[in-house]
Amino acid sequence: MTDSFYTEIIEGLTKSPKTLPSKYFYDKRGSELFQTIMKLPEYYLTKSEYEILNNQSGEIFNDFSAKQKFDIIEFGAGDGSKTKLLLKEFLKQTNNFVYSPIDISKSALKGLEQTFREELPLLKINPINDDYFSALESMKNKDTTKLVMFMGSNIGNFKYNEEVDFLKLMRKNLSQGDCVLIGFDLKKDPRIILDAYNDKSGVTKEFNLNLLKRINSELGADIDISSFEHYPTYNPITGEAISYLISMKNQQIRIKDKRFEFKQSEPIFMEISKKYSTEDIEELALSTGFEIIKNYYDCKHYFADSLWRAK
Ligand SMILES: C[S@@+](CC[C@H](N)C(=O)[O-])C[C@H]1O[C@@H](n2cnc3c(N)ncnc32)[C@H](O)[C@@H]1O
Incomplete structure (x- = not known):
């Protein structure tokens, strides 16, 4: 490192x-x-995505509609505090999946693993300490259905439209029918956005x-x-x-x-x-080989988790 x-x-x-x-x-x-x-x-992003996953994880499970065994792979999982809500809901339905959180931060990953082992004892977890790009390569050879998660607006951190290359590469390593769930921070009153990066x-x-x-x-x-x-x-x-x-x-x-x-x-x-508009999200999905299954919003429409299927 x-x-x-x-x-x-x-x-x-x-x-x-x-x-x-x-x-x-x-x-x-x-x-x-x-x-x-x-x-x-000021940091509305976490609260908005928390609300989405707290209220709509059951719907996400149904819309993902995995029939048999599947893999959940999360890029840049951080402390996983929001993902826990989704996994809890998924575990009510089945534990026929393995959750692989990927993060470059050893300490974040260690904390997540400890919490999840304690709070979600039924979960099969396989933490991976790696960079997004090398982790993408290791996804290729798995033959189970995949749900790839990229939450908390991590997608917004790519410079110079590199998110397009990243998503195209991700699509190449997925099979038709695999899904991705991406957290997008939405365009809104500029003062609300600026305050989130300029806390008192x-x-x-x-x-x-x-x-x-x-x-x-x-x-x-x-x-x-x-x-x-x-x-x-x-x-x-x-x-x-x-x-x-x-x-x-x-x-x-x-x-x-x-x-x-x-x-x-x-x-x-x-x-x-x-920050994205819903039109930006549609364009991004189309140009990288995916179709949108559904967008899930918080009540203020500050944030969207968007579920896509690989075409
Ligand atoms: C903004 S935090 C968001 C964490 C989580 N997704 C959430 O919504 O709370 C970004 C996380 O992505 C990880 N990360 C950033 N760049 C990365 C990269 N290139 N490869 C792997 N992990 C990365 C960081 O270590 C951090 O834990």
Whole structure:
């Protein structure tokens, strides 16, 4: 991990504009901070998806309509607190399935496994500590029906429409009739969206700065954390919420043998969280080889879990 961590951090800081890969947010502290973010009053995403899965998991089970044995594979499962609702409902109907949560964060995966073993003793669980892209490859040879889950708006974190390539690759590794359940954050009042990434208590700021701390502690860098400020934005036309860290002074940072110059006010692109309309979701499904079975919404229509079938 340290090797690819180092390589990708250096690669990102060499780009113009500078960028850092958001998948590295989730060390132990990062995963803890994300759990706190999920509970913030401004972070409506978790509450909305919780409501959907709490009320509609039975309907999702019926619409997925698996007849025999099947596999549930979840990409970027995190702490699984919402998925637990769906699995509980599925287990009322059958335990003829294996649940494989995939996550790059060892600590998140360990926490999820512990909770699920305690709270869902009937569940067959097979945790996989891996990156999305290598995990996609290992799905290919299984011959059981699959339900792939990609929840919590993880789909919105791909840059430059890479979600299209990711979903096409996923389709290639699935068989006709397999299903995917994807959580989409919907376009809405821009102020509600911006507040979700700009919480009053400053946890999202700390979450972003934690990646700089991680670079310091794991790569022996000398970044002055206090010289960077969190700057979240939202563009209601493109639906892109983007978080930056801004250097508050001219400075140089050192990571092992590499040095990087920052000008005062220079941004680092940290994370994109894209928002979708229902038309965007339809277009994405069609262009990647899927058909929509159903969209499940929360009562405010802030969020949609969309169930697709591979064509
Ligand atoms: C925003 S959290 C959402 C977690 C969960 N899906 C939810 O809805 O609560 C994203 C999760 O995806 C994981 N993740 C991010 N990028 C990843 C990647 N490239 N490969 C595997 N896991 C990744 C992170 O470690 C984190 O646990």
